[in-house]
Amino acid sequence: MILATWNINGIRARLDYILDWLAARKPDVVGLQELKAEEKNFPFEAFRQAGYSAVIHGQKAWNGVAVLSRGACEVLQAGLPGTSPAGARMLAVDTGGINFLSLYCPNGKSIEHPDFRSKLSWFDQLAVFLESGDRIDKDRTVIVGDFNICPEPIDSWNEELLAGTIFHTGEERQRLERIIKIGFEDLYRQLNPDTRMFSWWDYRGGAFYKNQGLRIDLLLASDLIASRVTEVYTDRDFRKKRDGRTPSDHAPVIAVLE
């Protein structure tokens, strides 16, 4: 079974690129983020023809999350309770016996900006939701998405330069740690304890070819599911321009389960 997460930076601008990726990697369940579209503009039919059902929680212009699955999806929760002003950033479904969450966590802009405090609150609400056990069976849950936090110094291209700035603060890292302590594993780090590999590179300044990136796109899984994982990798080829098609600034991250 192949699970994946991908911030695709605009579903309408990226559709052909995503279809190429689905054909190449054949994932079973995919969490998508940053749809930048309402449900009425989501290309359900193109995904159906590619063999995927889709459920989405969208909004106009910004944010938006979806789950693609080869099997049927039952929506467990659309939107994180208590956070509606922050936008469409969470969708939980049951598919293939797994509770699968696609998250687009708030960015926060900078530590001085009001959005930074909102970001921390959003993570607090997420922890409350997960700890409550309402709607979600924690023992068979996978949480994927763009967390907009560098978990550890190894996950940044330049911790020395960026320590204490957005994505690199103790307050953010404590929030992520609280989520993980509920009972999840960071699948990439579990299988690759010492590897520096990123999932996002800025479009600007040649950041991709200079490998100035961050690992902010994560797959978390309950211990039971984590024990079945055999391989986790960033699909770096799909951060490159392909056949003249523009990539997202994030690469897909893929986990293989036996």
Added chain:
DNA sequence: ATGGCAGAGATTCTCTGA
């Protein structure tokens, strides 16, 4: 090489992203 921002929305410019 992977090449030097990009997408959406309201109007040729602003806002946002990480």
